[in-house]
Amino acid sequence: ECLVEPPLRTADDGSRYYLMPPQSYALGITVETFKMPRNVTGIAMGKCLTRDARIIDAATGDVISIADFAADGEVVAYKDGRLGKQGALGVVSQGEKQVFVVKTRLGHTLKATSNHPFLTVTGWRELQELSVGSRIAAARNIPVFGRDELPDWEAAMLGLMIAEGQCDTPGSSPCFTTADEALADEALRQCGGVGIGSVLTYNGRYGYRLANRVGRGGIATKNRATQWLKGHRLNVGSLKKFVPPCVFRAPKRSVALFLRALFSGDGSIYSLNSNRAHLQVGLEYCSSSERLARDVQHLLLRFGIVSKLREKWTLKSPTFIVQVLRSADIKTFLDEIGFLPGSAKDLKARNVIRPVLETRQHNQRRLYDTIPAEFWTTLKAEAQALHTTLYASGLHVRNRKDVTYLELQKFIALYPESKLAQHLESDIIWDEVVSVESGGVEEVFDICVPQAQNFVANNLIVHNSTYARVGLLVNTTPLEAGWTGRLVVELANLAALPLRVYVNEGIGQIVFFESDEDCAVSYEDRGGKYQGQTGLTYSRL
Structure with missing residues (x-):
């Protein structure tokens, strides 16, 4: 009943289009006629991502699988130099397809079909056009937080237990381990009263247990701390820890409290080189759980803090390290998140690190934070449009070298009306592709963002x-080997509004696969019922 024959109409500019009603299906026919060789097959397909692609439900702040995204929701998208909320339509499974894994220098990974476009400084480029060294857009700042209230005690206790807690203790009480008295005091304060209603009992050197009461005896009841952890699905070992959804959906203040407790436990802040003038500072978070490390890397982006995720192998298993490298980002962390007051890391940050950061210029960026060399062409064209030259602007073109933000800042200072000004304070960073590898065959999904288109x-x-x-x-x-004809494809309008499909406009792409040998039985050999079709043909059952 949803199959329609859209009316053909003519727009004011003379172009012709078919008007598809909302929530309808139609059949379309290609302009081209295909004659498939016996050793080639093809498939008309959409560009898609796998189930493990995690997107931001901007309406709630949660981070979810693309497969779980609800219809008519909101995502985070890029528009005019900024990342923000954009309306999106429903998600549709496109079946199983060959996918490839893209990995970047900052540690981001994504599995997508070969024709899925990524944003580059010169526009959108399909994955199959990317290679090692290509620069693609990654988030620098994701200013999206949730609205669900999270009590202060719970935000802090979640951070402490994920960092220093032994949460999977069948038949026993959860444990909390720390040599820092400030952390132990904080855990003790948050456990009782308005918190879980538990007590923190000493359990040997640096060890504490979260028990219902001190001592033995009395009526046996379920451990309240254990039940609390199970409620967040955190009764897992260290390899499976993660940031629970309630943190992603929480307001900015609660997320900061969570990260403060987390970094006070498993985080580290350090300095290299004893000469203060050349002191190198760093901020890290380490975990044996890859998911937890990626969750932390994402949460830092909500504060505009760029970090690098790297993997370091130990004797038995890998450790995942989230590194904050820029001095400006470390200062942002100390200003907006920080460490638990009085903790060892807080004392070091206040007495050693912050005095160094306060005396530095934070507009300088590291080598990886530049604009790709292709941007010189854009700069030249912009200078010409402004009736000047880069040389007259004091810039020396280095076609094989990246454009630094200081060079762009110098140009914008002379020509503030330039449309390139948005690149200075953009919410994206140009990350570098370090590998593209086959990821096998997986189910893939489509999603549509009508306005921003990303x-x-x-x-x-x-x-x-x-x-x-x-x-x-x-x-x-x-498109089977040996088939000849014009291809008929099914089109679906998932939008809640009528949709124009213009005549002779590209709406699909076909990927061809060539074999080393001819097929044993072709579509023509078996007398396929759609062989030689020249017009729009309905299903022949």
Whole structure:
């Protein structure tokens, strides 16, 4: 009943289009006629991401699988130099397809089909066009927080237990281990009273247990701390720890309290080189859980803090390290998050690190934080449009070297009316591709963001994963070896509004696969019922 024959109309500019009603399906036919060789197959397909691609539900602040995104929700997307909330339509599974894994220097990873576009400084480029060394857009600042209230005690206790807690203790009480008295005092304060209603009992050197009461005897009851951890699904070992959804959905203040407790436990702040003038400072968070490390890296981006995720192998298992490298980002962390007052890390930050940061210029960026060399062409064109030259602006073109932000700042200072000013304070950073590898065959999903036509997935900026820009889906359609004819594809308008599909406009893409040998039986050999079709043909059952 949803199959329609959209009326053909003519726009004011003379272009012709078919008007598809909301929530409808139609059949379309290609302009091209195909004659498939016996050793080649093809598939008309949309550009898609795998289930483990994590996107931001901007309406709640939660980070979820793309497969779990609700229809007519909000995502985070890039527009005019900023990342912000954008409306999105529903998600549709496109079946199983060959995918590839993209990894970047900052540690971001994403699995996508070969034709999925990523944002580069010169525009959108498909994954298959990227190579090692390519620069793609990643999030620098994701200013999105939730609205669900999270009590202060719970935000702090979650951070402490994820960092220093032994949460999976069947038949026993959860443990908390620390040599820092300030952390032990904080855990003791948050456990009782308005907190879980537990007590912190000493359990040997640096060890504490979260018990219902001190001593033995009395009526046996379920451990309240254990029940609390189970409520957040945190009754797991260290390899499986993660940031619970209530933190992602919490307001900025609660997220800061959580990160403060977390970094006070498993975080570290350090300095290298005893000469204060050349003192190198660093901030890290270490975990044996990759998911937890990626969660922390993402939460830091909500405060505008860029970090690098690296993997370091020990004798038995890997450790995942979130590194904050820029002095400006470390200062932002200390200003907006910090460490628990009186803790060892807080004392070091106040007495050693902060005095150094206060005397430094924070507009300088590290080597990886530059604009790709292709941007010189854009700069030249902008200078010409402003009736000047880069040389007259005091810039020396280095076509094989990246453009620094100081060079761009110098140009904008002379020509503040330049449209390139948005690049100075942009919410994206140009990350570098370090590998592209086959990821096998997985189920993939489409999502549509009508206005911005892009969204953030795994902290990377990717294009609308459907070919349509306002809700149009192109159904996956095979082209078998030996088939000849014009291809008929199914189109679906998922939008709540009518949709224009313009005549002779590209709406789909076909990927061809060539074999080393001819097929044993071709579509022509078996007399396929759609062989030689020249017009729009309905299903022949």
